[in-house]
Amino acid sequence: MPISVIGKMEVKRLQVINEQGQADASLISLLPDSIYNKFFETITLARLYNQRALSLQREGRLGTYASILGQEASQIGSALAFDPSDWIIPSFRESGVLIAMGYPMRLLYRYWMGDERGMSCPEGLNILPMCVPVGSQLTHSVGVGMGIKHKGEKKAVAVYFGDGASSRGDFHEGLNLAGVFKLPVVFLCQNNQWAISVPRSAQSAGATIAERAFSYGFEGIQVDGNDVAAVYKATKDAVDKAKAGGGPTLIECFTYRLDDHTTSDDATRYRSRDEVEAWKAREPLIRLKLFMEKKGLWSKAYEDEVIKKASDAVDAAIKEAEAMSPPDAADMIRFTNKELTLRQKRELEELEG
Amino acid sequence: MTTKQMGVFQRPANMVGAINATLAQEMDRDKDVVILGEDVGRDGGVFRVTEGLQKRFGPGRVMDTPLAELGIVGASVGMAIYGLRPVAEIQFMGFIYAAIEQIFSHASRMRSRSRGRFTCPLVIRTPYGIGIKAPELHSESAEALFCHMPGIKVVVPSSPYNAKGLLASAIRDDDPVIFLEPSRLYRAIKSDVPDEEYLLPLGKGEVYQEGKDLTIVAWGAMLHKAAEAADGFDAEIIDLQTLKPFDEELILSSVKKTGRLVVAHEATTLCGLGAEIAAFVSEAAFGYMKAPVMRVAGYEAVTPMARLEDDFNPGIERIKRAYELVMEY
Numbered sequence A: 001m002p003i004s005v006i007g008k009m010e011v012k013r014l015q016v017i018n019e020q021g022q023a024d025a026s027l028i029s030l031l032p033d034s035i036y037n038k039f040f041e042t043i044t045l046a047r048l049y050n051q052r053a054l055s056l057q058r059e060g061r062l063g064t065y066a067s068i069l070g071q072e073a074s075q076i077g078s079a080l081a082f083d084p085s086d087w088i089i090p091s092f093r094e095s096g097v098l099i100a101m102g103y104p105m106r107l108l109y110r111y112w113m114g115d116e117r118g119m120s121c122p123e124g125l126n127i128l129p130m131c132v133p134v135g136s137q138l139t140h141s142v143g144v145g146m147g148i149k150h151k152g153e154k155k156a157v158a159v160y161f162g163d164g165a166s167s168r169g170d171f172h173e174g175l176n177l178a179g180v181f182k183l184p185v186v187f188l189c190q191n192n193q194w195a196i197s198v199p200r201s202a203q204s205a206g207a208t209i210a211e212r213a214f215s216y217g218f219e220g221i222q223v224d225g226n227d228v229a230a231v232y233k234a235t236k237d238a239v240d241k242a243k244a245g246g247g248p249t250l251i252e253c254f255t256y257r258l259d260d261h262t263t264s265d266d267a268t269r270y271r272s273r274d275e276v277e278a279w280k281a282r283e284p285l286i287r288l289k290l291f292m293e294k295k296g297l298w299s300k301a302y303e304d305e306v307i308k309k310a311s312d313a314v315d316a317a318i319k320e321a322e323a324m325s326p327p328d329a330a331d332m333i334r335f336t337n338k339e340l341t342l343r344q345k346r347e348l349e350e351l352e353g
Numbered sequence B: 001m002t003t004k005q006m007g008v009f010q011r012p013a014n015m016v017g018a019i020n021a022t023l024a025q026e027m028d029r030d031k032d033v034v035i036l037g038e039d040v041g042r043d044g045g046v047f048r049v050t051e052g053l054q055k056r057f058g059p060g061r062v063m064d065t066p067l068a069e070l071g072i073v074g075a076s077v078g079m080a081i082y083g084l085r086p087v088a089e090i091q092f093m094g095f096i097y098a099a100i101e102q103i104f105s106h107a108s109r110m111r112s113r114s115r116g117r118f119t120c121p122l123v124i125r126t127p128y129g130i131g132i133k134a135p136e137l138h139s140e141s142a143e144a145l146f147c148h149m150p151g152i153k154v155v156v157p158s159s160p161y162n163a164k165g166l167l168a169s170a171i172r173d174d175d176p177v178i179f180l181e182p183s184r185l186y187r188a189i190k191s192d193v194p195d196e197e198y199l200l201p202l203g204k205g206e207v208y209q210e211g212k213d214l215t216i217v218a219w220g221a222m223l224h225k226a227a228e229a230a231d232g233f234d235a236e237i238i239d240l241q242t243l244k245p246f247d248e249e250l251i252l253s254s255v256k257k258t259g260r261l262v263v264a265h266e267a268t269t270l271c272g273l274g275a276e277i278a279a280f281v282s283e284a285a286f287g288y289m290k291a292p293v294m295r296v297a298g299y300e301a302v303t304p305m306a307r308l309e310d311d312f313n314p315g316i317e318r319i320k321r322a323y324e325l326v327m328e329y
């Protein structure tokens, strides 16, 4: 037989709650009932935080900002599957992930105001600073995973990146290394269909990003990224597997960036209004509310209360962020190394003198 | 509005417009000139430098690539070897680092490695420098890295006019050229730019302002600050334009006249291009110098985000102080 089939690939897609708010009975029973309020409250908070960031930017009170609108289920559903002792390695668009992990919003605002202190992660959390060079954070998850393995700890690493990032060599090297060393890494691709003006279809000739895990010898799955229950379920399974020594997983969250790439972008130049409108109808809160209402977990009064609480928290965060003293110019030199060079010491004197 | 002066049509243009027009002109002239990069096609580039070019020349010659800097530059190396004239765009200089292997290990040495059989006539355009209050890694000034590597030319325009003449020369050059576009200048200044094609030679600087007490060497956005700070000094200001190979003769003839030199740049002082220029002058014109060569440049620090941007970059006061020190020596 000159040609025989030596491998076959299956690409799986997970959805738990459909767009009409109907849940798959067998899957939904695997999730704790208490989780939906957490989903709803965190998404609401992140959305308000995001809305205010955009308006602060328009008022000139915040710099260039990358909106998370439409991607909240992918960010929050995944983040809530991790413990504070796990490690989170974000891209630059992961405000929702950080909020779900309990990162102070005042620091997030401060970061987007152009202040490095905003990425000084509080003790008790292991969240690396947002990564601006797209895709370059993937290999860091390998090293952190090696660290966990080396110390014999039961922790997992989340690394977040976009569909665009999946075209970088770092993606290949990161996944390959994690597969070879069977590391406790969860690769969370936030496929929001666009990398600035480049659509997902022009990013790779492959049909899905999830399927690439196949070639690195571990499991990949695509999830409905606007279904917070599906994202949570897939991530929780991957985290449990990682902590049990089962190695890495690639999760492709299939979602959509509803806003411009950043506040410096104008998406009407490259995508149609119809496409955006179609995705708006699929945004994550619609189905979550329908589902929760049926379960008796959602009411208008409840929502009002959640919004009130969230907007108070956001208001307070903005107030604190704006009340922070301006950054000390000397910090840019002071933090380069533990020991400063003689030149740096002279420069510090010049700056301060 | 088009005006006719000395038989040449000129129109006021900013640097974005001048570079766009040059790319179009070169693509018209030579069908082997192709553009590739992230968002350069449909979106016309994040700074709109390639606006309209994909419509005009088609997606085969203006290629929106996947997000892959190493791939963009590596593919450009292959195209250049094959005889095309790729003009790659790296969206910001801070994202060129992933492509450094392709630049340093291949583009810069293909001619040498094959003893002239294969060459690498490619251009990498990238916005660089501080001043647009963007996120991290959008404001880098890493020009000295590229100057250090044999086989690569490094060019920095300071006006729409010289951007056009220099870019055309870079595209026609038979070796790899890193073409650094000061993002702060993209829309900040206008100059009259002739419609006709013209070439400004690589390797030549220009006297931006004549003077006799003090020579100032600068390039790109810093040129304008250095000139502003020179108010009150009888300073000769050299706009270097090509950082590598830099115009040794022009610098020498100027310092032989003034006996004093200040080099101003945004990049960190340590191992910046100022160090090379200072060493060159001390080797070649030591006897003419009335004062040590001074550098006024960025601190030894990570290029800060928006809030501290203005503190990192030498401002008018710091530059003036350098001039004074040299004058008082």
Ligand SMILES: Cc1ncc(C[n+]2csc(CCOP(=O)(O)OP(=O)(O)O)c2C)c(N)n1
Pocket: A093, A132, A133, A134, A135, A161, A162, A163, A164, A165, A166, A190, A192, A194, A195, A196, A257, A261, B038, B067, B069, B091, B095
């Ligand atoms: C290495 C690198 N190249 C280019 C850029 C400029 N840039 C910022 S975001 C982006 C697109 C990223 O797309 P994707 O990975 O899908 O993430 P998304 O923006 O959709 O969240 C580009 C090209 C960058 N930040 N880093």
Ligand SMILES: [Mg+2]
Pocket: A162, A163, A164, A190, A191, A192, A193, A194, A195, A196
């Ligand atoms: Mg994307």
